[in-house]
Amino acid sequence: MEPSEAWEQAYAVYMGEQGKSAAGERRRRLREGHGHAERRFLENVWWPAVGNFDYLQAEYELQDFRDGTRFLDYAYMRPPYKVCIEIDGYGPHHRDSSRWQFADGLYRQNQLVLDDWKVLRFAYDDVVEKPRRCQQLVQQFLGRWYGEEVFPAVLSLREKDILRFALREHRPITPVEAAGYLGISTRYARELLQQLVGHRLLLPASGSQRVRAYKLNPQSKPAVW
Numbered sequence: 001m002e003p004s005e006a007w008e009q010a011y012a013v014y015m016g017e018q019g020k021s022a023a024g025e026r027r028r029r030l031r032e033g034h035g036h037a038e039r040r041f042l043e044n045v046w047w048p049a050v051g052n053f054d055y056l057q058a059e060y061e062l063q064d065f066r067d068g069t070r071f072l073d074y075a076y077m078r079p080p081y082k083v084c085i086e087i088d089g090y091g092p093h094h095r096d097s098s099r100w101q102f103a104d105g106l107y108r109q110n111q112l113v114l115d116d117w118k119v120l121r122f123a124y125d126d127v128v129e130k131p132r133r134c135q136q137l138v139q140q141f142l143g144r145w146y147g148e149e150v151f152p153a154v155l156s157l158r159e160k161d162i163l164r165f166a167l168r169e170h171r172p173i174t175p176v177e178a179a180g181y182l183g184i185s186t187r188y189a190r191e192l193l194q195q196l197v198g199h200r201l202l203l204p205a206s207g208s209q210r211v212r213a214y215k216l217n218p219q220s221k222p223a224v225w
Helices: 005-021 024-033 036-050 099-114 124-129 131-146 157-169 175-182 186-198
Strands: 056-063 069-078 081-088 117-123 202-206 213-216
Touching: 005 024, 005 036, 005 056, 024 056, 024 069, 036 069, 036 081, 036 124, 036 131, 081 124, 081 131, 099 117, 117 124, 117 131, 124 131, 131 157, 157 175, 157 186, 157 213, 175 186, 186 202, 186 213
Parallel strands: 081 117
Antiparallel strands: 056 069, 069 081, 202 213
16 A cells, blocks of 8 residues: 555654754664664554644653663654554564663563553564454554544544643643643643633633633543533
8 A cells, every 4th residue: 555645744744853852872773774664663653543643752761770862763752641652563683682782671661661651563574464453452552542533533642631731730731831841831731722722621710811721621521521
């Protein structure tokens, strides 16, 4: 199946943005080492299942327990969770890997779990031969961990995350708090909050000329969550 024009354009923009935000070894890996398996995962699995690359970081760099640097194939950095996504092949390199490499891979995954990461691993053969099964797993983790199915489809991912934050806090929230939770600017957070007011899901909680806090709309609550 030939890749669609929309996919090709989205992938080019995504990789360009990832490269601009990267430095050092991560930038080099993105330019030279973003492998065939990682691209096929995006093309066959992630893009058909999700339709965007929001929150998804390629070649995510982190410090390991030995003060060294490791790279994850992908990290889905969306509050309140950190999700590691790895694509595992079974070529000559993996068949010939040493016992030490095998043990190190398990230890690495255990360290991620202990550091509050959620870990998803996909076999390359499944990505190529059983993409629908992989897509279903992606949709399941989004539904189970982020409640994708319970909010109106017209909302963006960040609008849904703000609602989730407001539900968790059980009190009015401010643009500064929403910005800190999502890792975005206060100005952008205020725009998202105002959009949710437009959807009648939030109400101004304080302020008249300039709203300082927002609360859940109790009249919309039964139909949304």
